[in-house]
Amino acid sequence: MPVTDITTDPENLTMTVTAEFAAPLERLWNAFTTPAQLERFWGPPGWPATFTSWDHSVGGRAIYTMHGPRGEKSTGSWEFLAISAPHSFEVMDTFADEQGNPLEGFPAMRMTFTFDATAEGSRMINTSYFTSTEALEQVVAMGAVEGTRMAMAQLDAVLQDLxxxxxxxxxxxxxxxxxxxxxxxxxxxxxxxxxxxxxxxxxxxxxxxxxxxxxxxxxxxxxxxxxxxxxxxxxxxxxxxxxxxxxxxxxxxxxxxxxxxxxxxxxxxxxxxxxxxxxxxxxxxxxxxxxxxxxxxxxxxxxxxxxxxxxxxxxxxxxxxxxxxx
CATH class of the missing domain: 3.30.530.20 (START domain)
Known part of the structure; x- marks a missing residue:
C-alpha cells in the first residue's frame, strides 16, 4: 500500500494524506494531471471516476463522476486555484451535480497536492482544508479516510508499465x-x-x-x-x-x-x-x-x-x- 499516513486534525480543520511511490516525480505528476490516468485511481475500488470536463489551468475546472456498482453516482468539481508543475497544485473541491453546480448541504474544501522526489521515487502530500469541524466530521463519516487509502492503493498499477x-x-x-x-x-x-x-x-x-x-x-x-x-x-x-x-x-x-x-x-x-x-x-x-x-x-x-x-x-x-x- 503506498499510503503511509492519513491524519485528521480537528483543531486545524485539516485531513492530510501522505503516500510514497516507487516512481519518478514527473511520472507521479502526470498521473495526477492527466484525466485518463486519474480515472484509474481517483475513486476507491468499486467507484471508478470518469472526468467529463478538464481545464488544467488557473481558474479552470474539472468535473468528475464516480460510479458505484449498483448504479449510484457521486459527482465532484475541482476549480484550479494554483499550479506549479511538477511540484504542486491547489483546487477548491465541491460536491456537485453532473453539470458541476455545487450541491447544497455538502461541504466544500480547499485541497493542496504537493509532489517531491525521494531516494526511492516520489512522495505525494494531499491536505484538505475544511471550513468547520462539522464539515470535517461529515466527510470522515462518509468514509473518506478508508476510501482514500483504497484509492491510492490503485496507483502502483497506473505508475508502472502495465x-x-x-x-x-x-x-x-x-x-x-x-x-x-x-x-x-x-x-x-x-x-x-x-x-x-x-x-x-x-x-x-x-x-x-x-x-x-x-x-x-x-x-x-x-x-x-x-x-x-x-x-x-x-x-x-x-x-x-x-x-x-x-x-x-x-x-x-x-x-x-x-x-x-x-x-x-x-x-x-x-x-x-x-x-x-x-x-x-x-x-x-x-x-x-x-x-x-x-x-x-x-x-x-x-x-x-x-x-x-x-x-x-x-x-x-x-x-x-x-x-x-x-
Missing part, C-alpha cells in the same frame, strides 16, 4: 478489507476480445471450464441491466464430484469496460457482488475483479476452496482463446 506491473505474475488476490477482495490478471490481448470472451457463450465455453476433468454444461449470459445469467459444470468420466453452478443478475453493463453482477451458487442464498473491469494498454488487458462478500467468514471460506488456483487455470485458457480469435 506489462512490467503484471505480466508473468499470474492471478493475484488482494484482501482489501474484511469483505472486499481484488483479483487481477494480465491477458496478452486487446480489451475488445477479452470482453467478448466474457460475454459470448461460444467463447466462454472455451475457457471457463474449471479444474481438469470438468465440463461446462450450461452457459446463459446476461448482457443488459436486469438480465439473468447462469453457468453450470459437471464432472466428466471418472472425475469425482457433484454438478454445481452459479447464477445472478446484471446490475451494470458498460461494454467493453465494466460489468457488475450479483452471484450465488445455485440453490444457495449467500450472494456476492462481482465488479469486473477491463483496462487495455499497448495490446495487453488487465482484468480486475472486485468481489464483495457478505462477511469475513464467507470470504475466507470461499478463498479456502482454492478459488484462485482455479481462476488461474481458467485465465490461462482465456488468454489462449483470445489469441486464437485475434
Amino acid at each position: 506489462r512490467e506491473y503484471a505480466q508473468g505474475k499470474g492471478t493475484r488476490v488482494e484482501l482489501l478489507d474484511d469483505t472486499h477482495v481484488r483479483i487481477t490478471r494480465l491477458v496478452n490481448g486487446p480489451r475488445e476480445l477479452v470482453w467478448r470472451a466474457h460475454n459470448e457463450p461460444d467463447l466462454i465455453r472455451g475457457w471457463m471450464l474449471g479444474p481438469d476433468g470438468w465440463e461446462m454444461t450450461e452457459c446463459v449470459v446476461g448482457t443488459e441491466v436486469g438480465a439473468a445469467f447462469r453457468n453450470s459444470w459437471a464432472p466428466v468420466g471418472d472425475t469425482e464430484g457433484e454438478a454445481f453452478g452459479f447464477e445472478g443478475e446484471v446490475l451494470l453493463f458498460d461494454a467493453p469496460r465494466r460489468a457488475v453482477t450479483t452471484e450465488r451458487m445455485q440453490g444457495m442464498p449467500t450472494e456476492t457482488l462481482n465488479d469486473l473491469n477491463l483496462y487495455e494498454e499497448n495490446g495487453a488487458t488487465l482484468i480486475t475483479l472486485l468481489i464483495e462478500y457478505p462477511d469475513k467468514e464467507t470470504r475466507d471460506m470461499i478463498l479456502a476452496t482454492g478459488m484462485a488456483d482455479g481462476m488461474e487455470s481458467s485465465y490461462a485458457r482465456l488468454e489462449t482463446t483470445v489469441l486464437q480469435n485475434a
Whole structure:
C-alpha cells in the first residue's frame, strides 16, 4: 500500500494524506494531471471516476463522476486555484451535480497536492482544508479516510508499465478489507476480445471450464441491466464430484469496460457482488475483479476452496482463446 499516513486534525480543520511511490516525480505528476490516468485511481475500488470536463489551468475546472456498482453516482468539481508543475497544485473541491453546480448541504474544501522526489521515487502530500469541524466530521463519516487509502492503493498499477506491473505474475488476490477482495490478471490481448470472451457463450465455453476433468454444461449470459445469467459444470468420466453452478443478475453493463453482477451458487442464498473491469494498454488487458462478500467468514471460506488456483487455470485458457480469435 503506498499510503503511509492519513491524519485528521480537528483543531486545524485539516485531513492530510501522505503516500510514497516507487516512481519518478514527473511520472507521479502526470498521473495526477492527466484525466485518463486519474480515472484509474481517483475513486476507491468499486467507484471508478470518469472526468467529463478538464481545464488544467488557473481558474479552470474539472468535473468528475464516480460510479458505484449498483448504479449510484457521486459527482465532484475541482476549480484550479494554483499550479506549479511538477511540484504542486491547489483546487477548491465541491460536491456537485453532473453539470458541476455545487450541491447544497455538502461541504466544500480547499485541497493542496504537493509532489517531491525521494531516494526511492516520489512522495505525494494531499491536505484538505475544511471550513468547520462539522464539515470535517461529515466527510470522515462518509468514509473518506478508508476510501482514500483504497484509492491510492490503485496507483502502483497506473505508475508502472502495465506489462512490467503484471505480466508473468499470474492471478493475484488482494484482501482489501474484511469483505472486499481484488483479483487481477494480465491477458496478452486487446480489451475488445477479452470482453467478448466474457460475454459470448461460444467463447466462454472455451475457457471457463474449471479444474481438469470438468465440463461446462450450461452457459446463459446476461448482457443488459436486469438480465439473468447462469453457468453450470459437471464432472466428466471418472472425475469425482457433484454438478454445481452459479447464477445472478446484471446490475451494470458498460461494454467493453465494466460489468457488475450479483452471484450465488445455485440453490444457495449467500450472494456476492462481482465488479469486473477491463483496462487495455499497448495490446495487453488487465482484468480486475472486485468481489464483495457478505462477511469475513464467507470470504475466507470461499478463498479456502482454492478459488484462485482455479481462476488461474481458467485465465490461462482465456488468454489462449483470445489469441486464437485475434
